Amino acid sequence: YYQAQINIKENKIVGLEALVRWNYRNGRLILPNEFIAYAEETKLILPLGEFVLKSACNFIKKLQNMNLAQGAIVAVNISGIQIKNSDIFNLIVTSLKNSDLEAKYLEVELTESYIMENTEQSLLTLHKLKDLGIKLAIDDFGTGYSSLSYLKKFPIDKLKIDKSFVDELPNNPKDVAIARTIIALAKGLEMKTIAEGVELKKQKDFLEKEDCDEVQGWFYGKALRENDFIEFVKNFK
Numbered sequence: 001y002y003q004a005q006i007n008i009k010e011n012k013i014v015g016l017e018a019l020v021r022w023n024y025r026n027g028r029l030i031l032p033n034e035f036i037a038y039a040e041e042t043k044l045i046l047p048l049g050e051f052v053l054k055s056a057c058n059f060i061k062k063l064q065n066m067n068l069a070q071g072a073i074v075a076v077n078i079s080g081i082q083i084k085n086s087d088i089f090n091l092i093v094t095s096l097k098n099s100d101l102e103a104k105y106l107e108v109e110l111t112e113s114y115i116m117e118n119t120e121q122s123l124l125t126l127h128k129l130k131d132l133g134i135k136l137a138i139d140d141f142g143t144g145y146s147s148l149s150y151l152k153k154f155p156i157d158k159l160k161i162d163k164s165f166v167d168e169l170p171n172n173p174k175d176v177a178i179a180r181t182i183i184a185l186a187k188g189l190e191m192k193t194i195a196e197g198v199e200l201k202k203q204k205d206f207l208e209k210e211d212c213d214e215v216q217g218w219f220y221g222k223a224l225r226e227n228d229f230i231e232f233v234k235n236f237k
Helices: 032-042 045-065 080-085 088-099 112-117 119-132 149-153 173-188 201-209 226-235
Strands: 002-007 012-018 073-077 106-111 135-141 158-161 192-196 214-216
Touching: 002 226, 012 045, 012 214, 032 045, 045 073, 045 080, 045 088, 045 106, 045 226, 073 135, 080 088, 080 106, 080 112, 080 119, 088 106, 088 119, 106 112, 106 119, 112 119, 112 135, 119 135, 158 173, 173 192, 173 201
Parallel strands: 012 073, 073 106, 106 135, 135 158, 158 192, 192 214
Antiparallel strands: 002 012, 002 214
């Protein structure tokens, strides 16, 4: 499934995030929070992550060939288990080559908690990926035990403002303060910000006023299967 990422000032699709869903045999759609932990524990995250990465690269290339969402990137979450237990660099290189996708159209998202638990390995991995030409983002920023010192060391392009800080905007003064701080911090470090979980116009309006770069969420559209996402892109205004 794919969810659009929107440049808030230009009202333009600038990215799409690949989101995995489990279509269970009883017809129920199971979300990642119910199965990713088990997938990581059993190492099934390795073939699953490889499938998502390859599918995402192929899909953004398909959109480019259809002259849709030109210039947009595809964002893919990479688990810490994948980095520890697979040759993630060669997997990404192979996925880009097989899909004929330029590296600049792929964005890898890593969780803040993984980066902080594995700072030395993360530093090496991120610089190696950055040298390849892909973009790097920190997912769920502010929810882990962060150390601001790592932000100036790591070649990060984008900070994702977690949905938990967006839900009560602009009514909760603490969330307002956190969102403003993350946006200001990112700008000072020459990074972009994207807020996830934007569902209401008042949330979107606040983030636009505060100069957040991008947003994604149900206010614009849910995560959709490939064919439905193509129609969404065609009809987006």
